[in-house]
Amino acid sequence: MERLEEAGSVMSRLMQDMPDQLKSFSAFIKAAEAEGALDEKTKHLMLCSLGVAFQCAWCIAVHVKGCVDAGANKEEILEAAMMAVVMGGGPKMMYIEIVYEEIDKYFK
Structure with a gap:
C-alpha cells in the first residue's frame, strides 16, 4: 500500500473510533496550514522538512x-x-x- 493510502487509512x-478528537485535530491543521503571514507553499515546504526531521x-x-499541490517544484522540495x-x-x-520516492511520483 502506498504511504498516502496508509495515512488515509489511519485517518x-x-x-x-475517535471522531471528536480527529475533527478537532483536523480543524487545527486546517487553520495552521491556511495562508497567513506565510503562503501555503512555504508552509508545505516547512512541513516536508519537518517530516524528514x-x-x-x-x-x-x-x-x-x-508541496506539489501548492505549486512547489522538485528543487524547492529537495x-x-x-x-x-x-x-x-x-x-x-x-x-x-x-523524499525522492515521493517526488518521483510527480516529477519525471
Whole structure:
C-alpha cells in the first residue's frame, strides 16, 4: 500500500473510533496550514522538512503531495528537505530517499 493510502487509512479508522478528537485535530491543521503571514507553499515546504526531521515516512508523503499541490517544484522540495539534514546530519539525510520516492511520483 502506498504511504498516502496508509495515512488515509489511519485517518479513516480514527474518524470511526475517535471522531471528536480527529475533527478537532483536523480543524487545527486546517487553520495552521491556511495562508497567513506565510503562503501555503512555504508552509508545505516547512512541513516536508519537518517530516524528514522527525523521520516520518507518512508525513513526508503527505507533505510532498501538499508541496506539489501548492505549486512547489522538485528543487524547492529537495532544498526544504535538506534543511532537516542541516540540523540533523546523516540520519536525516537517509530520509531524503523517501523524499525522492515521493517526488518521483510527480516529477519525471
